[in-house]
Amino acid sequence: MVLRTILFLVINFAALGIGGIFTGKGVPSEWYASLSKAPWTPPGWVFGAAWTTIMICFAIYMAFAYEKVKSKKTLIALFSIQWVLNVLWNPVFFYLHQVAVGLVVICSLTVLVAVFLFRYWSDLKLKSILILPYLIWLLIATSLNWYILANN
Known part of the structure; x- marks a missing residue:
C-alpha cells in the first residue's frame, strides 16, 4: 500500500x-x-x-482502489485518461490560448473524476471521500474556464 501510494504520488x-x-x-x-x-x-x-492537496489525496485514493477493485485494467485505463486530460489542459489553455478547447478538456476531466467517485464507491465506501477535493476543485476550475470563455 505504501509503495503504491508513493508510485501514484510520483x-x-x-x-x-x-x-x-x-x-x-x-x-x-x-x-x-x-x-x-x-x-x-x-x-x-x-x-x-489545492493541487498539492488534491494529488496527495488522489494518490492515496488510487492506492486503495488498486487494492480493492476487480478490474485493475479498467482502473488504470481511467487513471491514464485522467492523467492525460490533466496534463493537456495547461498547454491548451495557457500556451495555445484555446479557452473553448480548454473547457472541453476540463469538462471531460471533471466527468471522468466523477466516474471514479461513483463507479468505485461500492468498493471504497468512505475512502471515496479522498477523491472529493479533486472533483470539487474541478467544478470550480471548470466554472472559471467557462467564465473566461463567456466574458472574453
Whole structure:
C-alpha cells in the first residue's frame, strides 16, 4: 500500500510538473492578466495548495482502489485518461490560448473524476471521500474556464 501510494504520488506530481512546464508564464502573462476573470477566482497561491492537496489525496485514493477493485485494467485505463486530460489542459489553455478547447478538456476531466467517485464507491465506501477535493476543485476550475470563455 505504501509503495503504491508513493508510485501514484510520483505519477500525479509528474502530471503537475509537465503541466507546469506548459503553463510557463501563463498566469503572470499579459494574455492571462488581460482576461476578464470570474469574481470567485481564488488568489494564485490557492492553486498550488489545492493541487498539492488534491494529488496527495488522489494518490492515496488510487492506492486503495488498486487494492480493492476487480478490474485493475479498467482502473488504470481511467487513471491514464485522467492523467492525460490533466496534463493537456495547461498547454491548451495557457500556451495555445484555446479557452473553448480548454473547457472541453476540463469538462471531460471533471466527468471522468466523477466516474471514479461513483463507479468505485461500492468498493471504497468512505475512502471515496479522498477523491472529493479533486472533483470539487474541478467544478470550480471548470466554472472559471467557462467564465473566461463567456466574458472574453
